[in-house]
Amino acid sequence: MDKIGRNDNCWCGSGIKYKKCHLAFDEKLERAAAEGAVVPTRDMIKTKEQIEGIRKAAVVNSGLLDYIGQNIREGMSTEEIDRMAYEYTTAHGAIPADLGYEGYPKSICTSVNDVVCHGIPSEDCILKSGDIVNVDATTCLNGYYADASRMYLIGEVSPEAKQLVEVTRECMYRGIEAIKPWGRLNDIGKAIQEHAESFGYSVVREFTGHGVGNDLHEDPIVCHFDTNDRMILVPGMVLTVEPMINAGGQDIYIDDEDGWTVRTDDGSLSAQWEHTVLITETGTEILS
Numbered sequence: 001m002d003k004i005g006r007n008d009n010c011w012c013g014s015g016i017k018y019k020k021c022h023l024a025f026d027e028k029l030e031r032a033a034a035e036g037a038v039v040p041t042r043d044m045i046k047t048k049e050q051i052e053g054i055r056k057a058a059v060v061n062s063g064l065l066d067y068i069g070q071n072i073r074e075g076m077s078t079e080e081i082d083r084m085a086y087e088y089t090t091a092h093g094a095i096p097a098d099l100g101y102e103g104y105p106k107s108i109c110t111s112v113n114d115v116v117c118h119g120i121p122s123e124d125c126i127l128k129s130g131d132i133v134n135v136d137a138t139t140c141l142n143g144y145y146a147d148a149s150r151m152y153l154i155g156e157v158s159p160e161a162k163q164l165v166e167v168t169r170e171c172m173y174r175g176i177e178a179i180k181p182w183g184r185l186n187d188i189g190k191a192i193q194e195h196a197e198s199f200g201y202s203v204v205r206e207f208t209g210h211g212v213g214n215d216l217h218e219d220p221i222v223c224h225f226d227t228n229d230r231m232i233l234v235p236g237m238v239l240t241v242e243p244m245i246n247a248g249g250q251d252i253y254i255d256d257e258d259g260w261t262v263r264t265d266d267g268s269l270s271a272q273w274e275h276t277v278l279i280t281e282t283g284t285e286i287l288s
Helices: 023-034 048-071 078-091 160-178 186-198
Strands: 111-112 114-117 132-141 146-154 207-213 218-222 237-241 243-245 252-254 262-264 270-273 277-279 284-286
Touching: 023 048, 048 132, 048 277, 078 132, 078 160, 114 132, 114 160, 114 237, 132 160, 132 252, 132 270, 146 160, 160 237, 160 270, 160 277, 186 252, 207 243, 218 237, 218 262
Parallel strands: none
Antiparallel strands: 111 114, 111 132, 114 262, 132 146, 146 277, 207 218, 207 237, 237 277, 243 270, 252 262, 277 284
């Protein structure tokens, strides 16, 4: 980290002198690094202004998922859900961040049953009773991003599917509860993996959570399984916790036809929940 004079303005843009703002914080990071921890870079730590911008984007993103929950139904195409998402988001002055991202053609991802993630909405995909559906939405408002996903149960869903959806939700919250300011990034994945595997489920390894806020995807990578990652988590970091849990094996494949849709290799059901989380001085705040 670049050295700053004690009486210089703090690097975070607060306008406060460094000695009264982030000096003690940086000294704590230096001690952690000396003890062998991997410490976050300054661009992973959000300013108060940035956090407020992310929080406002999260209001729109959460409102969108509420709106979808009120309207999703049997007989609806996933294309209809995508249109709802675009209309809701733009009506609230925001942009669907997924639209056009690396060529992605839609405003949201709709992943049904054995689709792990990145399912592309389509007029041909009609929701039927018994389906479980993940809707993943990222909203950009005034240059700030918020990201979340939820599971929706369509009609009469089997007990096995309901359990997978509920355990996956529990996995997400176990991961969030494991986040402690000045704790380890790896605590998130360890908590998720232990809970998922206690039910005989598997954790997808290829897709992870991530930093978010100033861009759609930022560092750090947030794995949902035990990696022994030595990075520490500090107040001001904003990241997603978004485990993808399979009822069967962990192996997956990407559909050759569209290059996006990810499915379980064995055809088993998959579920995902996601929140955007701010690390605070005392714990966490779920933003979206």
